[in-house]
Amino acid sequence: MHPGESHDLLVGFDTSDDAAVYRLGDQAVLLTVDFFTPMVDDPYDFGRITAANSLSDIYAMGGRPLTAMNLLAMPCSLPAEVTAEVLRGGADKVREAGAIIVGGHTIDDKEPKYGLSVMGVCDPDKVVRNVGAKPGDLLVLTKRIGVGILNTAIKQGLETEESQREVIESMAHLNRDAAEAMLEIGVCAATDITGFGLAGHVREMALGSGCACEIELAQVPVWPKVVEYAEVGVRPGRTADVVSFLDPFVNWGPAGFTWKGILADPQTSGGLLMAVPPRKVDALVVALAARGESAAVVGRMVEGEAGTLRVV
Ligand code: CO
Numbered sequence: 001m002h003p004g005e006s007h008d009l010l011v012g013f014d015t016s017d018d019a020a021v022y023r024l025g026d027q028a029v030l031l032t033v034d035f036f037t038p039m040v041d042d043p044y045d046f047g048r049i050t051a052a053n054s055l056s057d058i059y060a061m062g063g064r065p066l067t068a069m070n071l072l073a074m075p076c077s078l079p080a081e082v083t084a085e086v087l088r089g090g091a092d093k094v095r096e097a098g099a100i101i102v103g104g105h106t107i108d109d110k111e112p113k114y115g116l117s118v119m120g121v122c123d124p125d126k127v128v129r130n131v132g133a134k135p136g137d138l139l140v141l142t143k144r145i146g147v148g149i150l151n152t153a154i155k156q157g158l159e160t161e162e163s164q165r166e167v168i169e170s171m172a173h174l175n176r177d178a179a180e181a182m183l184e185i186g187v188c189a190a191t192d193i194t195g196f197g198l199a200g201h202v203r204e205m206a207l208g209s210g211c212a213c214e215i216e217l218a219q220v221p222v223w224p225k226v227v228e229y230a231e232v233g234v235r236p237g238r239t240a241d242v243v244s245f246l247d248p249f250v251n252w253g254p255a256g257f258t259w260k261g262i263l264a265d266p267q268t269s270g271g272l273l274m275a276v277p278p279r280k281v282d283a284l285v286v287a288l289a290a291r292g293e294s295a296a297v298v299g300r301m302v303e304g305e306a307g308t309l310r311v312v
């Protein structure tokens with residue numbers, strides 16, 4: 001469905017936006033769904049991280065989540081306590097977000113999966129799209145990147161969930177306060193960093209906005225040990241697909257094997273990426289810091305062929 005097909009559909013799925021937006025009276029209703037296979041072993045953490053990631057699409061649009069529905073697939077061989085822990089993790093996160101779980105659906109499946117379909121609301125005039133950035137806008141990123149690489153290191157036994165506790169807490173951290181700072185300052189465009197990595201989501205924003213973009217390698221915040229792991233090829237299987245998808249649009253510049261792997265690293269429950277005019281960037285960084293959110297200016301939108309990315 002495209003916005004033109006219904007007067008009240010403000011954002012459909014033709015621009016890869018984070019959520020659909022439907023006008024209902026003087027409110028805009030935001031609708032989104034996400035589900036995942038486990039990225040961590042602990043079922044409670046899996047539930048929390050998945051819920052934070054699902055809620056993030058509402059925050060990335062400038063919305064407030066109201067209700068959520070559980071989507072759960074579990075092998076019947078798994079003990080009932082495991083399922084209960086996943087759901088408890090999800091419910092705790094939804095409650096922290098000030099929303100409520102109102103239902104859901106469970107099926108029997110060999111591979112566990114969990115996610116949420118979330119409904120939120122927003123002032124129709126304040127919806128933040130992933131398009132609308134202009135050449136000259138600076139790109140501000142909240143959470144550090146590299147969690148796909150570190151989750152792979154855990155799976156390979158190179159790290160433990162305890163050694164990576166801070167990273168797991170970052171994935172479980174809501175983008176709510178970051179979104180509040182974003183709304184306070186006002187930005188041109190925003191999205192959250194997920195499966196296409198920093199490079200993929202920056203490029204998508206540039207494409208939708210009709211401009212080109214630059215990522216400044218030296219400014220990209222990464223978790224400790226990510227570079228070491230990326231150098232020796234510790235990375236999720238999906239990274240190679242993201243890199244080859246991006247290849248035709250990206251001038252990788254100084255980014256060789258290691259940094260391509262980091263810039264294309266699929267993030268679980270990554271931070272917000274916001275495009276702001278230079279005159280607002282300091283205020284945005286201050287507003288984020290005041291809420292305990294980290295912020296890095298990782299690049300900019302530039303004149304050029306829409307959707308092309310240059311790493312400098
Ligand atoms: Co998203």
Ligand code: CO
Nearest residue numbers: 018033034057
């Ligand atoms: Co999503």
